Amino acid sequence: MIDYSKVLSEVVVNTEKSGIRKFFDLLENMHDVVALTVGQPDFVTPWHIREAGIESLEKGKTFYTSNSGTLELREEINNYLTRRFNISYNPKNEIIVTVGGSEAIDIALRSVIAPGDEVIIPTPCFVCYAPLVRIAGGVPVIIETKLKDKFKLTAEDLRAAITPKTKMLVLPYPNNPTGAIMTKEELEEIAKVLRDTNIVILSDEIYAEMTYGMKHTSIASLEGMHERTIIASGFSKSYSMTGWRLGYICAPEPLCEQMLKIHQYAIMCSPTTSQLAAIEALKNGDDDVKMMVEEYNRRRRLIHKGLTDIGLECFEPQGAFYIYPYIGGFGLTSEEFCNRLLYEFKCAIVPGTAFGADGEGFARISYAYSTKHITQALERIAAFVETLKKEQGLK
Amino acid sequence: MEKNLLKLLEDDARLSTEQLSVMLDTPKNEIEKKLSELEANGTILGYKAMIDWEKTDREYVTAMIDVKLSPQRDRGFDKIAEKIFNYPEVQAVYLMSGAYDLSVLIEGKTMKEVAYFVAQKLAPIESIISTATHFVLHKYKDKGVVYGYSEVDERGNCN
Incomplete structure (x- = not known):
């Protein structure tokens, strides 16, 4: 019989299953659960974008595109970034269309990391960075951001984490799961630390459209940062196109040239149907984005007020579509809190520990749900918190 | 705001x-x-529920009637429209551009009842030149709401 333990890659075997996944597995067999767990928009892709996908199929556009994606799409991506965030990339050799933001992150890491290289990752953050760094042979160096800093990366912490082996900084803002953003001024402080180094920034800007009260700034737009920044972004969140699996990477040509090799050998090219739909999204989708962001903003206010009224200390998120309340005051770990909420009150939220060890005491709540659904979930959380308070009173 | x-x-x-x-x-x-x-000031006229009556055992039919008129001196179509919309079975009256003048949406228990309304109440109104009645067979979408479709969250718990 084959001995799988001798077959499988050690680094992959030792990669922990995503904490988010573990929690989602619990959900699978339960019924009547009001979940606030999903990390994707609840809007169906706008009809005109879907129609463009359908039309492309009707016209028989079923072939590979060039490796880096159709030139028209790359041109539209550049137009969009210039229009929205005042940054510009040469569509010919500085943009690669990828299979979602996830592939963008993966090829960015793999093209830069050599064995033993350190990659600085501020947590809490989306689950993929550290495992992908390890699989690429690198060493994740975690900076735990704090509630008192509004979960932002500070220049001080960054400076302390840099060693001669530091190759890269992951900058995951607007942030999943905290909803934190970095303002232009705050990014400037980070830029100051990096300006005279050889450190590359991987700026994950997938939630760039989802900011409330102020516009997103890309660190690539700051002086001296363009040359060292890889932007990973995509269509999933902003245009509600998660299932189309389409993202992109923007970086200076010397970086793109190498990333394109990995993309070419591993992926060939992103799905043609999705690419043609994305062109329509970029050309005529600004109003859809605006409408969806306004709706998220209303829900954000509703859920922030709701959780605060329940008595949970709650950082007011300024980006993405998550809120990250403190749930640590009841003598339960995050996992215990979320498990009891799930089993006793049939409401699902994700324990903060899924996003880093510093997530202990917190939970991620997604508000990519209808107001009716959110209101129902808030009622269940309130009832649970009441129960916990009573239990504490009895002790 | x-x-x-x-x-x-x-x-x-x-x-x-x-x-x-x-x-x-x-x-x-x-x-x-x-x-x-x-x-x-009449901007908000009421708060109503969207009901899919097909899900109930209530018997009803809906018809849209195209009405051609000869306008009355000085008053245009307003007076006739008013005369029509005062019937309680009339759900909506629109003044239309194009081949006919008024579109009248009417609801009745049976086809016979609607037919009776057209023949006995609508057609005799002075200055109505003609009517064409179209029965609604099925309602797919009304006021932005899709009928006969219950929303299921199909989103995968993926990230």
């Missing part, structure tokens, strides 16, 4: 003033004031 308030209510009239106040980042008393104002 007014436009956003109206849009939210058009979508879900059951939102409480408290929820509206949070969602629109506007004090509750201002929302209340605005609502009474909009109700008083």
